[in-house]
Amino acid sequence: MHDPTSSSSARIAFVGGGNMARSLIGGLVRQGHDAAAIRVAEPNADLRQALARDFGVAVFEHGRDAAAGAEAVLLAVKPQVMRPVCESLREVLQADRPLLISIAAGIRMDQLDAWCGGGVAVVRSMPNTPALIGAGASGLCANGRVDAAQRARAEQILGAAGLTVWIEAEEQMDIVTAISGSGPAYFFLLVEALEDAAVAEGLPRDAARLLACQTALGAGRMLREDGEAPAQLRQRVTSPNGTTQAALDRFAARGLRDVVADAVAAATQRGRELAAKSGD
Numbered sequence: 001m002h003d004p005t006s007s008s009s010a011r012i013a014f015v016g017g018g019n020m021a022r023s024l025i026g027g028l029v030r031q032g033h034d035a036a037a038i039r040v041a042e043p044n045a046d047l048r049q050a051l052a053r054d055f056g057v058a059v060f061e062h063g064r065d066a067a068a069g070a071e072a073v074l075l076a077v078k079p080q081v082m083r084p085v086c087e088s089l090r091e092v093l094q095a096d097r098p099l100l101i102s103i104a105a106g107i108r109m110d111q112l113d114a115w116c117g118g119g120v121a122v123v124r125s126m127p128n129t130p131a132l133i134g135a136g137a138s139g140l141c142a143n144g145r146v147d148a149a150q151r152a153r154a155e156q157i158l159g160a161a162g163l164t165v166w167i168e169a170e171e172q173m174d175i176v177t178a179i180s181g182s183g184p185a186y187f188f189l190l191v192e193a194l195e196d197a198a199v200a201e202g203l204p205r206d207a208a209r210l211l212a213c214q215t216a217l218g219a220g221r222m223l224r225e226d227g228e229a230p231a232q233l234r235q236r237v238t239s240p241n242g243t244t245q246a247a248l249d250r251f252a253a254r255g256l257r258d259v260v261a262d263a264v265a266a267a268t269q270r271g272r273e274l275a276a277k278s279g280d
């Protein structure tokens with residue numbers, strides 16, 4: 001029986017059923033959210049059917065059909081199509097006044113509010129792909145219309161896929177995007193580079209990949225579970241005049257920290273550009 005007051009049966013609509021929506025839906029269903037109360041709009045029939053088959057969610061071709069009667073509507077489409085998607089939902093959002101959650105990079109809450117007709121409670125969030133295995137990290141930011149219950153709802157939806165952090169100043173969401181939204185790709189790149197370097201030094205590729213991946217996992221778990229600062233963990237690996245020191249000296253000489261700072265600045269700037277390109 002549908003109990004609208006229960007947090008596990010609240011009607012949640014996803015508009016866009018791609019990679020990130022799939023990760024978040026998987027998290028909610030794993031947490032025991034009633035799959036029938038999750039409604040997903042996705043134009044691609046194959047993706048739609050896969051979501052229905054894998055999670056038991058209700059699927060629709062058009063956003064307005066999924067969004068009708070929802071307590072929360074989560075927009076999981078590309079930033080480039082966000083404006084027309086919001087405009088197509090305007091009528092139903094103005095009639096039902098659900099909480100609107102966007103996970104799109106760059107797009108600001110005032111843009112979403114204006115495109116949806118104004119007066120909308122908006123949470124802007126930035127999750128990341130480890131959400132797929134429940135190890136995600138999401139920044140969350142709310143506009144002035146979001147009440148305490150809606151904050152809790154947003155936290156429940158994003159929290160089902162991992163850790164959540166509230167960000168008070170919206171302009172910092174582009175930095176969140178550059179660190180944790182895009183961040184998994186940086187770590188994947190480092191593992192690719194380690195694997196290739198090991199192969200160049202003479203290690204078989206399968207051994208190189210396994211060792212590099214497991215090292216990333218072990219280092220990641222220590223970072224979250226050990227309670228020590230990253231710099232202290234690094235020092236514990238680094239014997240005086242040892243192998244680690246030789247590698248770290250080379251990273252420093254080649255300006256690794258500057259490269260990282262430059263890359264994060266570029267990602268942050270791209271987020272701002274995505275908003276500017278979408279107009280007001």
Ligand SMILES: NC(=O)C1=CN([C@@H]2O[C@H](COP(=O)(O)OP(=O)(O)OC[C@H]3O[C@@H](n4cnc5c(N)ncnc54)[C@H](OP(=O)(O)O)[C@@H]3O)[C@@H](O)[C@H]2O)C=CC1
Nearest residue numbers: 016017018019020041042076077078079103104105127128
């Ligand atoms: N990938 C990542 O690591 C992260 C992505 N994000 C953000 O999440 C959002 C989605 O990204 P991601 O899941 O990777 O992208 P995907 O392309 O995998 O998913 C978006 C889906 O939305 C569909 N879509 C397009 N138009 C509509 C519409 N009018 N109604 C309903 N669905 C529609 C697309 O279909 P079609 O392809 O046919 O157009 C596609 O299947 C983006 O805004 C991105 O910035 C946030 C955090 C991390």
Ligand SMILES: O=C(O)[C@@H]1CCC=N1
Nearest residue numbers: 104105177181182183
């Ligand atoms: O690359 C992107 O724009 C999206 C947002 C964060 C991760 N992927």
